[in-house]
Each structure stands twice: as structure tokens, then as C-alpha cells.
Amino acid sequence: MRPMAQVAMVMNLDKCIGCHTCSVTCKQTWTNRDGTEYVWFNNVETKPGIGYPKGYEDQRHWRGGWVLDRRGRLKLRSGGRVKRLLSLFANPTLPSIDDYYEPITYDYDTLINAPAGPYTPTIRPKSALTGNDTAITWGANWEDDLGGAAENAGGDVNIAAMPAEAAERVRFSFEQTFMFHLPRICEHCLNPACVAACPSGAMYKREEDGIVLVDQDRCRGWRMCVSACPYKKVYLNHHTGKAEKCTFCFPRIESGQPTVCAETCVGRLRYIGLVLYDADAVEAAASVTDPGQLLEAQRGIFLDPEDPAVIHAARAADIPEDWIAAAQRSPVYQLAVRDRVALPLHPEYRTLPMVWYIPPLSPVLDAVSDAEGDNTDPDQVFHAIRDLRIPVEYLASLFTNGDAEVVAGVLMKLSAMRGYMRARTLDGSVANELLDATGMTADEMERLYRLLAIAPYEERYVIPAAHHEDGARLAGLDTGCSLDRPGGPGMSGALEAAGKGPVDLPMPIPPPARSGGRR
Amino acid sequence: MTAFDIALWGIVPYIALTVFVVGHIWRWRVDQFGWTTHTTQLLENRWLRLGSPLFHFGLLAVIAGHVLGLLVPASWTHALGVSEAVYHALAVWGGALAGLAMMAGLALLLARRLINGRVRRTTSSMDKAMFTVLVVLVVLGMVQTVGVNLLGGGYDYRETVAVWFRGIFYLQPDASLMVGAPLAYQLHALVAWIFIGMWPFTRLVHAWSVPIAYLWRPYLVYRKRSGTPAGARR
Ligand code: HEM
Ligand code: SF4
Numbered sequence: 155m156r157p158m159a160q161v162a163m164v165m166n167l168d169k170c171i172g173c174h175t176c177s178v179t180c181k182q183t184w185t186n187r188d189g190t191e192y193v194w195f196n197n198v199e200t201k202p203g204i205g206y207p208k209g210y211e212d213q214r215h216w217r218g219g220w221v222l223d224r225r226g227r228l229k230l231r232s233g234g235r236v237k238r239l240l241s242l243f244a245n246p247t248l249p250s251i252d253d254y255y256e257p258i259t260y261d262y263d264t265l266i267n268a269p270a271g272p273y274t275p276t277i278r279p280k281s282a283l284t285g286n287d288t289a290i291t292w293g294a295n296w297e298d299d300l301g302g303a304a305e306n307a308g309g310d311v312n313i314a315a316m317p318a319e320a321a322e323r324v325r326f327s328f329e330q331t332f333m334f335h336l337p338r339i340c341e342h343c344l345n346p347a348c349v350a351a352c353p354s355g356a357m358y359k360r361e362e363d364g365i366v367l368v369d370q371d372r373c374r375g376w377r378m379c380v381s382a383c384p385y386k387k388v389y390l391n392h393h394t395g396k397a398e399k400c401t402f403c404f405p406r407i408e409s410g411q412p413t414v415c416a417e418t419c420v421g422r423l424r425y426i427g428l429v430l431y432d433a434d435a436v437e438a439a440a441s442v443t444d445p446g447q448l449l450e451a452q453r454g455i456f457l458d459p460e461d462p463a464v465i466h467a468a469r470a471a472d473i474p475e476d477w478i479a480a481a482q483r484s485p486v487y488q489l490a491v492r493d494r495v496a497l498p499l500h501p502e503y504r505t506l507p508m509v510w511y512i513p514p515l516s517p518v519l520d521a522v523s524d525a526e527g528d529n530t531d532p533d534q535v536f537h538a539i540r541d542l543r544i545p546v547e548y549l550a551s552l553f554t555n556g557d558a559e560v561v562a563g564v565l566m567k568l569s570a571m572r573g574y575m576r577a578r579t580l581d582g583s584v585a586n587e588l589l590d591a592t593g594m595t596a597d598e599m600e601r602l603y604r605l606l607a608i609a610p611y612e613e614r615y616v617i618p619a620a621h622h623e624d625g626a627r628l629a630g631l632d633t634g635c636s637l638d639r640p641g642g643p644g645m646s647g648a649l650e651a652a653g654k655g656p657v658d659l660p661m662p663i664p665p666p667a668r669s670g671g672r673r
Numbered sequence: 674m675t676a677f678d679i680a681l682w683g684i685v686p687y688i689a690l691t692v693f694v695v696g697h698i699w700r701w702r703v704d705q706f707g708w709t710t711h712t713t714q715l716l717e718n719r720w721l722r723l724g725s726p727l728f729h730f731g732l733l734a735v736i737a738g739h740v741l742g743l744l745v746p747a748s749w750t751h752a753l754g755v756s757e758a759v760y761h762a763l764a765v766w767g768g769a770l771a772g773l774a775m776m777a778g779l780a781l782l783l784a785r786r787l788i789n790g791r792v793r794r795t796t797s798s799m800d801k802a803m804f805t806v807l808v809v810l811v812v813l814g815m816v817q818t819v820g821v822n823l824l825g826g827g828y829d830y831r832e833t834v835a836v837w838f839r840g841i842f843y844l845q846p847d848a849s850l851m852v853g854a855p856l857a858y859q860l861h862a863l864v865a866w867i868f869i870g871m872w873p874f875t876r877l878v879h880a881w882s883v884p885i886a887y888l889w890r891p892y893l894v895y896r897k898r899s900g901t902p903a904g905a906r907r
């Protein structure tokens with residue numbers, strides 16, 4: 155056993171209202187610069203839909219992630235080492251900017267400079283790449299709330315992966331079937347394909363917290379990470395010629411604060427916490443041959459932070475005491491492993507993603523009320539989950555590689571929780587049959603309810619600060635890192651100005667002990 | 674032989690080589706962030722998919738040809754039993770083929786840079802200077818190989834240009850060997866020195882970063898937060 159710590163996230167999709175606040179605050183923080191106009195480290199998609207960039211989930215086309223070779227060993231789907239070096243001159247699977255969208259701006263000057271006249275002046279969209287007039291034909295959230303779904307969403311590979319008859323029915327009537335939002339950031343995978351594909355060794359996973367970063371000084375612009383990531387969460391900055399990606403807001407995480415997307419999330423649906431995992435088990439978990447076992451294998455590499463043997467090994471691996479304590483209180487471990495309600499996005503990509511999702515119950519609830527049923531009645535909802543194959547099968551192709559039973563189990567648990575708490579609140583009764591159906595105790599049920607429904611700030615985010623014994627070293631090296639320069643995502647330019655010296659982060663570092671009661 | 678000849682064939686190479694070496698050291702130390710291929714494949718894919726491999730593979734063959742022609746003395750190939758006729762045929766036809774591939778690739782790359790507005794907008798003034806010199810260099814090279822050696826009377830550069838070139842590295846360049854060379858050879862050599870002098874200040878530095886170590890590196894790279902590489906694992 156070789157325990158390592160990973161900062162991970164869970165998103166509770168039922169609560170996402172698709173407001174894009176996370177995307178906007180993330181963009182303001184990290185990608186409002188030349189060369190990253192089209193880049194959204196955080197984006198929110200409407201499902202069903204083809205997503206951003208277009209159809210990124212179609213790995214037969216984009217060849218992202220890992221597959222097993224004939225001998226059952228992991229290999230990058232885009233090919234081995236020699237093939238990669240031979241395709242350096244032109245990457246055969248790189249998306250073009252049109253697969254994202256052509257970034258635009260407006261010629262605002264005309265509003266100010268137009269001569270007085272009978273008509274209100276209008277502004278025209280201009281391509282941010284060429285400066286020419288352009289028509290806006292796509293965007294990062296073009297498909298918002300199923301916009302254009304009748305035309306495009308048929309291309310969603312998750313529909314193609316459903317049983318044929320169900321897929322046909324979805325294609326026929328998107329608007330009536332279901333809809334939900336899927337916010338996405340980099341998954342900070344345990345087996346990151348981007349890192350494996352970077353020929354320069356510029357991409358790395360941090361040993362302490364598992365955050366995956368691009369070393370801006372060592373990236374040479376071979377653009378292999380962009381195509382190897384099955385989630386398409388590494389981007390090329392076309393201005394600097396280097397790759398950039400979601401940083402999990404590491405300067406904030408290091409000071410014990412949640413990421414910007416999580417901090418500003420209107421639905422308060424994001425959870426951040428540590429998980430301990432066995433680094434020696436990663437390869438085996440990523441290379442299980444039975445696709446039906448992928449999910450369990452990936453869940454299986456998390457270590458129980460209460461287990462004395464794990465604690466012992468974690469100490470031996472220099473994981474600090476407060477980090478172990480944080481792992482024990484981790485909402486991510488709670489939701490993914492103890493309660494088993496969170497699922498990874500596309501486990502079949504075999505990158506072992508570390509942003510997990512609680513699948514939305516709302517499509518089922520909507521279906522029940524559409525059928526004039528009572529969606530507060532757990533029985534009716536259970537039946538709907540069983541009978542209404544469509545949302546369940548679709549969610550299964552997103553989160554469980556097609557295993558509808560697992561998704562149905564999670565949805566039943568969520569529905570049972572609602573029913574249980576409803577009875578508790580209305581007349582104080584205890585719905586024992588719901589506890590039996592889910593195999594949970596009353597305490598566990600109420601804890602799950604508290605975490606999902608009340609979701610207090612301190613319980614949503616359990617983030618131990620980086621160790622301040624290392625403070626000076628941190629400030630001097632990584633946090634004032636290569637991202638922090640003109641054209642780099644940090645953009646303060648301080649490094650350049652100050653030569654190579656330590657750089658102050660423009661962010662207050664709170665005292666180690668949280669004051670509590672915030673929010 | 675005039676003082677001008679000596680300056681041209683005896684001093685210019687050393688200036689170029691000095692700028693080349695010192696320039697690279699300087700750039701490596703101050704500009705890691707700018708050290709990149711500066712890929713434009715995101716902006717234009719179709720022409721690049723054809724042009725870039727054509728250009729680069731042609732170029733690698735051309736470089737191999739230069740090594741063979743300039744650095745390997747004729748006596749060595751003779752000793753290996755390669756007759757003059759065989760060498761000549763190989764050099765001329767091989768060179769012409771590689772050169773043509775490279776030229777076709779370069780033409781495609783240039784065309785997309787000029788025609789495609791997105792790529793054109795990313796072109797820096799250093800790019801413009803570099804591409805100009807590169808085009809002149811390549812055209813002059815083709816004039817030698819195709820014009821002089823294939824279609825014209827031929828010229829045995831291995832007895833003159835190559836000897837002079839090797840002399841530069843023995844610190845004994847014999848300028849007189851170049852004075853008698855055909856104009857195309859003289860110009861090609863001169864432009865090549867300009868190109869070499871420009872190298873460290875352009876995107877061409879990407880050529881030194883060919884990631885060969887990727888062949889044996891472990892797939893996953895872990896690093897400590899302190900920034901010191903902890904060594905790759907797995
Ligand atoms: C074997 C080593 C080399 C590799 C792996 C390599 C790779 C690359 C790559 C990936 C690009 C970017 C293409 C894109 O836009 O996506 C590029 C561009 C370029 N390379 Fe190389 N290169 C090598 C050697 C060279 C050498 C020796 C030269 C010139 C003397 C050269 C000249 C160029 C030029 C001029 C471009 C710009 C093409 C354009 O954008 O129009 N390369 N190279
Ligand atoms: S999701 Fe993030 S860590 Fe995983 S392969 Fe993509 S860029 Fe790398």
C-alpha cells in the first residue's frame with residue numbers, strides 16, 4: 155500500500171440550475187486573456203447534447219483516454235510512444251478551433267462614434283481571431299436548455315450507447331424526455347492521459363494533492379495533451395503556443411479555500427475534500443478487463459481513512475496529521491464511498507477521474523409529475539425509476555459505462571432520502587421501510603440529507619491548507635510559478651518584473667483554524 | 674583573394690556561429706516561456722496536416738544529406754567502396770527528392786500562413802524574417818541541386834565547399850576554396866549563415882527540444898509541490 159492524497163470534487167447535479175456563474179467566475183479568474191478567449195476551464199453543458207468541444211465524448215473519433223491492448227495492458231488510445239513522436243509534426247486528432255467555437259467580440263466603437271441619425275447604431279460581431287465580421291454560429295453553451303437539440307443532440311454519443319429502442323425515443327422528443335446540466339472541469343485524474351501523452355514531461359501530477367498542472371516553462375507546444383485528454387480539458391493558448399488547463403485553483407486550495415467555481419456556485423452543489431488512495435493500485439484499477447467492473451475497481455482504490463493500517467501507512471508516507479483528519483471528514487469520500495451516491499464521469503475512459511457526480515433525480519421526478527403522478531411518493535418514484543428506462547439508461551451511459559442498475563440504485567437512495575425526510579418533517583414518523591429498502595440507518599439517512607440538502611459551507615469544503623512550514627518555499631517556487639507572467643494565467647507579471655524572486659500571491663491567506671459559522 | 678573574400682568566408686561563419694551559440698544560451702536562460710513550436714494547428718488543420726510532415730520529413734532528409742555531403746570527406750566514402758558515380762546519383766536524386774518534398778511542404782505552410790486570416794494574424798515579425806530567409810535558402814539550395822547538378826554541368830562541391838566547411842571547425846577555413854565556387858553555392862552558404870545566426874531568436878529553437886526521452890520515460894510524471902522533480906513514477 156502506498157497512500158497518496160488527492161483533492162477531489164463531487165457535484166450534486168440535481169441542484170445545478172445551469173446559471174453558468176461557475177464558468178464566468180472561473181473565466182474572469184483564469185482565462186480572460188489573449189489566446190484563451192475560447193477556453194473555459196469550467197463549462198456547463200446541457201444534456202442530452204454534444205457538449206464543448208463538439209462531440210468530445212466520441213472517442214472513436216477523438217481517440218482520447220486509455221484502452222487495453224490485445225495483451226490487456228493499458229495504452230493510450232491515440233497510440234504508443236513511437237507513433238506519438240512520428241506524429242509530432244501534425245497531430246492527427248487535434249480539435250480545431252471550430253470544434254470549440256470562433257471567439258468573438260463586438261466593434262463597440264460604432265456605438266460611441268456613430269454620427270447622430272435617425273437609427274440606433276448597432277454593433278457587429280467580429281472574430282477575435284481575425285478581426286473580420288463574423289456570424290455567430292456556435293458557442294461553449296450553444297445548447298443551453300436544449301437549444302438546437304432537435305438538430306444537434308442526436309449526435310450525443312451517450313444516446314447512441316443506449317439500447318436502440320430507448321435511443322430512438324429520446325431522439326424523437328428531446329424536449330419532452332428530460333434535461334439536466336452537467337458542469338465540467340478538469341478531472342485531475344489519477345491516471346491522467348494528458349500527462350502520459352506529453353512528450354516533454356511538462357505535465358505533472360503533484361505528489362501532495364494530486365492536482366494536474368502544465369509547467370509553462372517546459373511545455374514546448376507539441377499539443378499531444380489536448381488530444382489525449384478524453385474530456386478535452388487541456389487547451390492550447392494560441393497566443394503563447396502553450397497548453398493550459400484547470401489548475402483546481404491551487405493557490406486557493408493551498409490556503410484552505412475552495413476553488414472559484416465551487417465558492418461561487420449558486421446551487422451550492424459542489425463538494426471538495428481529500429481522498430486517500432493507493433498509488434500502487436492505480437494501474438490495476440485502470441486496466442480491469444471486464445467493463446462491468448470498472449466502476450467498482452475505481453471506487454476500490456480509495457483507502458478508508460479510518461482504517462488504522464491506512465493511517466499508519468499514510469503517516470509513513472509523510473501525509474501530515476491534519477490532512478489525514480481532513481480525509482476522515484471528507485465529503486467526497488462520504489458521498490463516493492460511504493454513501494455510494496456519487497459516480498465518476500465516463501469511467502470507461504480509464505483515466506480515473508476525480509470529479510464525481512451525484513446523478514440527477516429530477517428527470518425522473520419530472521416524468522412522474524408529467525404523468526399526473528405524485529413525485530413525493532417514493533413508491534411512485536421507485537416505479538418510475540424502474541419503468542422509465544430513458545433517463546436511467548442515459549445516465550448510465552454517462553456515469554457507469556451502461557450499468558443501469560447502479561444508477562437506478564443511486565436514484566432510489568436519493569428518492570428514499572426525500573421520502574424519509576418528508577415523513578420525518580411532516581408528522582415525525584420514521585419510514586422504516588425506506589431504511590430497509592436502502593440498507594441505511596436513520597443516522598446515515600439524516601447525515602446524507604444534511605450533506606446534500608443543508609450542505610453547510612464547512613461540510614461542503616474540507617480543505618486542509620498546505621503546510622506553512624513550507625510557506626516560504628511555496629511562495630518562492632510553485633505558487634509564484636510559471637503561470638504568473640504576462641500571457642500566463644497568473645498574469646500579474648510580477649515574476650518578470652522582479653527577476654526570479656518570490657512572488658506574493660494577491661490573495662489573503664486565512665489563519666489555519668477556520669473561524670466557523672461562515673454562511 | 675581580397676580582404677572581402679576573407680571576411681566573407683573566414684569571418685562571417687565565426688560571427689554566425691558565435692551568435693548561434695551565445696544566442697541559444699541567452700534564450701534558454703531568459704525565455705523558457707517563449708521556447709515552443711508556437712503551433713497553429715488549432716487555427717488551421719487541413720493544410721498543416723499535409724504541409725508540416727512533408728516539410729519536416731523532407732527537411733530531416735535534407736539535413737542528413739548535408740551531413741553526408743559536407744562533413745563526410747570524399748575519401749571516406751571511397752574507402753567504403755562507394756564509387757563517385759553512385760554517390761553522385763544518390764546525392765543528386767536523393768537530394769532533389771528530399772528538397773522537393775521540403776519545398777512543397779514549405780509552400781503549403783506559407784500559403785496557409787498567407788491565405789488563412791487566423792494564422793496570418795499570429796505571424797510575428799520574427800516569423801516573417803525567418804520565413805523569408807528560409808525560402809531564399811531553400812530556393813538557392815534547389816538551384817544548386819537541380820539547376821547545377823541535375824540539369825546543368827554539375828559541380829563537385831565535395832572538393833571545395835565541403836573542405837572549406839570542415840576547415841571552419843578546424844579553425845583553418847580556406848577562403849580561396851569558396852572564391853571559385855559557382856554563385857549559387859556562394860549565395861546558399863552565405864544565406865545559410867544568416868539563417869543560423871537568426872536561429873536562436875526565432876521559433877526554430879523548437880528543433881532542439883525533440884522529446885526523445887519520451888521513448889523511455891514512465892508515462893505518469895509526479896512532482897513535488899516545491900518544484901523539484903521527484904522523479905517520475907511507475
Ligand atoms: C525533428 C525535429 C523537429 C520537430 C519534432 C519539429 C516539430 C514542429 C512542430 C510540432 C511545429 C508546429 C506545427 C504546428 O503549427 O502545429 C513545427 C513548426 C515549424 N518547424 Fe519544426 N520541428 C523540428 C525541426 C525543425 C527544423 C530543424 C526546422 C528548420 C530549420 C523546423 C522548422 C519549422 C518551421 C519553419 C515551422 C513553422 C511552420 C508553420 O507554422 O508554418 N523544424 N515544427
Ligand atoms: S481530465 Fe484533466 S487530468 Fe484527466 S486527462 Fe484530462 S486534462 Fe488530464
Ligand code: SF4
Pocket residue numbers: 169170171172173174175176177198335337418419420421422423
Ligand atoms: S454555478 Fe453552480 S448552479 Fe450555477 S451552473 Fe455552475 S454548477 Fe450549476
